[in-house]
Amino acid sequence: MNIHIRRYLFRFILFVPVAWLLIILIFLQSNEISTKPSDNIKLKEKKSGNYRIGRDADEADAFGGDALARLRDHLVPVHNKSNSGESSSVVRVIHEKPEQVAAPQLENPKQDLNGPGEMGKPFEVNKDKLTPDERKKYEDGFQKNAFNGYVSDLISIHRSLPDVRDPGCRKLSYKGLQATASIVMCFHNEAWSVLLRSIHSILDRTPEHLLKEIILVDDFSDMEHLKKPFDDYIKPLGKVFVVRQPKREGLIRSRLAGAATVKGDVIVFLDSHIEATEGWLEPLIAPIAANRTTVVTPVIDVIDDTTFKYNYGAVSSLSVGGFDWNLQFNWHGVPERERKRRKHELEPVRTPTMAGGLFAISKIYFEELGTYDAGMDIWGGENLEMSFRIWMCGAMSVFFCNRSIGTLVTAPCSHVGHIFRKRSPYKWLPGVNVVKKNAVRVAEVWLDEYKKYYYERFNYDLGEYGDVSSRKLLRQKLQCKSFKWYLTEIYPEQFIPGDAVASGEIRNVGAAFCVDGSTDHKNYHKPVIGYPCHSQGGNQFFMLSKLGEIRRDDGCLDFSGGINDANKDDKIIVYPCHGMKGNQHWVYKENNQIHHPVSNLCMTLSEDSKHIRMSQCDDNNTRFKWSWKRKPLNETNKTE
């Protein structure tokens, strides 16, 4: 009896440590990449200054001058939050604009720092002074690439750049970092010098032991220089490989082809018209090494498409990603709640969405999370899809049977320059609205009851968007949270159209004309006009917010005039919504007039129906009456 008990006791005592050992082993493996996180930055920063941070897009630059100015206005300096145990000796003031410090030039000791574009300086070419031959080259370069290929060819493919980081970043040590990065860079008919500069900037500025490989995916280019000459060029570089697509597949499926061959711990997706800067990689992969469900984007600086000037700014001007209900990506200043959450400015910033061109993700997490939606074409929407998925799904932790949250952050110390083009130079099947198709797939799978806000933009004309059942299944399998959760917890700043008290076209009762105007940043300060109602939504879709704003996305109708402006044309303009009522305050009255309390005037359609005017309210004139679909109150409340 006694012996029996002793034997059991012995077994039990033996079993407990062995079980724990096993648990720890499996746990370590599930985290795979296990290095210490860059021993968090122990600096506290006070900074100022501003600059512009780009977005990715091969399409138009969504970051016009007005948007910039507006962004700056939003940028409130981060206050030094006192934190116990941190001495004031680490508080430093950073200059208005980061000082020009040359980054070490690793590969090219003979570099002439006065050469074209060196140190990221602009290189101006007056095309009128070129010979006819040269001018033709200049124009062809722009035509083919939608950036200045002529100037790029004059700039060294190893050009020097200033150290654009915040000085605090240079003090961070990543000694313990062991994770390796595989770069996946897709290209389609990229200019020779731009592609090589992208590759060399990585080779020249990435520590050898952190770089596993550069995987280049050629998405069926037909330019001659990208065939044999390119193969011959990269062969001696080592670590650089090409994967060729047998037909045009687009960015998403090309990235998948590249990712499938990755051998490193972290996949870093990059565009092929970029320049990596000093110290760009470490801050990107360190947070992932610490936690594989963190996805990290660099700060995207703007390489000018004409002069190749490298534009960069202070850490205070950082932006985060959002989206509008047209499912377009957009930039915002860092919200107040996020400024407060972080202990200092060099800590990664949480961002609701990412621009998508440049980011780093654990290879394991990329796969766990369902890679990309292979049913998407070319470009567009995949960045939002990935962003929603990261936040809403996270990952299952092996032992605790719960899901750990995925996070999407921007690393303020990682800078990569990107050439922002004003148009896309590439061809795709004519008549296919790729971006809309992709976006409808995103809405179908991820937006739940909120998808109607996108669909009502085009009267539910979804078009052909293919089969999304496998993506819906994925969402189920990963037990992802709801979109409502995402909006509440991750993006509470977002305007919810369900809160609108009226929406749709604003149709004049006296004529079949509607209020019409674009509300994107390029059209700020432009007037809304009268235009025949087309029932397609688009520029005739407006919402009346609870605050009394007439808005679409971030643009509001604004009348800053008074009685002297009555009956004048083009006085109602689109202006960034400010939420302060005033000139943006409208009342849609029971008698269907749209009243503007500040001026005490009403909205009316001009005699020729081409203009929207403000005038003395007249209850007997149908040109003062507007039909606009009011939301029943119960429906308004439902989505709140």
Ligand SMILES: [Mn+2]
């Ligand atoms: Mn790009």
